[in-house]
Amino acid sequence: MGLLFVSCDLETSGNGDLDGYWQMSQVDTLATGGVADTRESLIYWGIQGNLLQIRYSENNLYLGEGLLFRFEKKKPLLTLSSPMVHHLYETDEPIDDVEVLKPFGIYRLEEVFSIDRLDDKYMVLTNDVLRLHFRKY
Numbered sequence: 001m002g003l004l005f006v007s008c009d010l011e012t013s014g015n016g017d018l019d020g021y022w023q024m025s026q027v028d029t030l031a032t033g034g035v036a037d038t039r040e041s042l043i044y045w046g047i048q049g050n051l052l053q054i055r056y057s058e059n060n061l062y063l064g065e066g067l068l069f070r071f072e073k074k075k076p077l078l079t080l081s082s083p084m085v086h087h088l089y090e091t092d093e094p095i096d097d098v099e100v101l102k103p104f105g106i107y108r109l110e111e112v113f114s115i116d117r118l119d120d121k122y123m124v125l126t127n128d129v130l131r132l133h134f135r136k137y
Contacts (some may be wrong), residue, residue, distance in 0.1 A: 007020060017120050018073055021046050026133035027105060054104050078113045105132045112118060
């Protein structure tokens with residue numbers, strides 16, 4: 001009987017619907033009410049465990065690089081921290097210039113988003129500047 005309980009003990013991240021691969025589909029600018037369709041920009045957030053990877057493309061070709069973050073999800077907040085540039089064949093580099101992150105909707109080296117919506121198809125995150133809309137892949 002004890003073996004049955006041990007064999008059924010699966011590791012889970014506890015992230016629920018947050019885990020997965022998300023495409024950024026729209027960005028709303030809070031100050032102006034502007035809306036930008038970002039589906040063509042091919043920005044993806046991959047979330048698993050306590051890591052978030054942002055992948056993007058140039059000319060529809062992935063560069064093999066991306067951005068890595070640690071994150072913490074505590075309802076209703078998602079906090080990103082420890083940003084790094086992830087190189088495919090070289091050592092990852094810490095990011096200390098927030099300008100590198102702004103094209104991805106991140107305006108601080110430790111960014112806090114409000115989780116406005118999170119289900120198995122859509123995610124909406126809001127910081128002080130933007131509202132980011134994602135669809136799950």
